Amino acid sequence: MLRFIAPLFALCLALPAHASNDSYIARLLNKPVPGGVAVVDLGASAQAPQASYQGRPVLVVKEQDARWLAIVGVPLTIKPGSQQITAKTANGTRTLTFTVASKQYPEQRITLKNQRQVNPNPADLKRIDGELAEQISAYRSFTPGTPSNLLLDKPVSGPLSSKFGVRRFFNGEERNPHAGLDFAVPAGTPIKSPAAGKVILIGNYFFNGNTVFVDHGQGFISMFCHMSKIDVKVGQTVTRGGVVGRVGSTGRATGPHMHWNVSLNDARVDPAIFIGAFQP
Ligand code: ZN
Numbered sequence: 001m002l003r004f005i006a007p008l009f010a011l012c013l014a015l016p017a018h019a020s021n022d023s024y025i026a027r028l029l030n031k032p033v034p035g036g037v038a039v040v041d042l043g044a045s046a047q048a049p050q051a052s053y054q055g056r057p058v059l060v061v062k063e064q065d066a067r068w069l070a071i072v073g074v075p076l077t078i079k080p081g082s083q084q085i086t087a088k089t090a091n092g093t094r095t096l097t098f099t100v101a102s103k104q105y106p107e108q109r110i111t112l113k114n115q116r117q118v119n120p121n122p123a124d125l126k127r128i129d130g131e132l133a134e135q136i137s138a139y140r141s142f143t144p145g146t147p148s149n150l151l152l153d154k155p156v157s158g159p160l161s162s163k164f165g166v167r168r169f170f171n172g173e174e175r176n177p178h179a180g181l182d183f184a185v186p187a188g189t190p191i192k193s194p195a196a197g198k199v200i201l202i203g204n205y206f207f208n209g210n211t212v213f214v215d216h217g218q219g220f221i222s223m224f225c226h227m228s229k230i231d232v233k234v235g236q237t238v239t240r241g242g243v244v245g246r247v248g249s250t251g252r253a254t255g256p257h258m259h260w261n262v263s264l265n266d267a268r269v270d271p272a273i274f275i276g277a278f279q280p
Helices: 002-014 024-029 122-139 271-275
Strands: 037-044 050-053 059-062 067-073 081-089 092-100 107-110 160-162 167-170 181-183 190-192 197-205 209-215 221-227 243-246 258-264 267-269
Touching: 024 037, 024 067, 037 081, 037 092, 050 067, 067 081, 067 258, 067 267, 122 197, 122 209, 122 221, 197 221, 209 243, 221 243, 258 271
Parallel strands: 107 167
Antiparallel strands: 037 067, 050 081, 059 067, 081 092, 160 181, 181 258, 190 243, 197 209, 209 221, 221 258, 258 267
């Protein structure tokens, strides 16, 4: 039997690693651009392969027909071209490639009354550094378990006001690109968890204001910020649709809106992909 499997295995190595077109998950989520998602076919095996990208563990899910798929978050900073992941099974470790296409992101100019939110003072910078470390550590959490749903529910219903990836200039100075998606909804609107999960971090941050991190499993993490009120505690389990807090304008915000980040393998990716609203 092994004699027949070995040549097949070798053949697999030579094939491009994109998931087949009839894969439901790939059709919906495979948007391999900077700030997007690459769905990589890991083949069939009894046990789930362990996949990693840039040294970080990657979300692996089972497609209906028993094939395993890696759902890889592509950081905004990645240049178009070939990227590699590794997949480890009982049979050994394989390297698989996927191709990142280019995507242009628009610019946005924002005026803030509070110049300290553009040029923080030394005490603010110290606070910001600590808060950043805390949040990065949350994004790097990797807990076992399959997410309740990969297609996410909208945390609020309302029009989108600022897209993911937009290059932002505050009072004329370029700062980090927009790492999430904004919804224009009134202050006080309940924010619902887009999938089941566990609250892994809450905080009141310089830029993000009142913030909640929900771990949906295997590094698939939602973050909500600028909230007026937080309704959950760290360690609490939230159901799909469970309320985590209320919309507000705390932190660096020009008015009430709901800002939502989605992260995979510590890469912030476009939440629009997961609600069927991605625009190439
Ligand atoms: Zn935002």
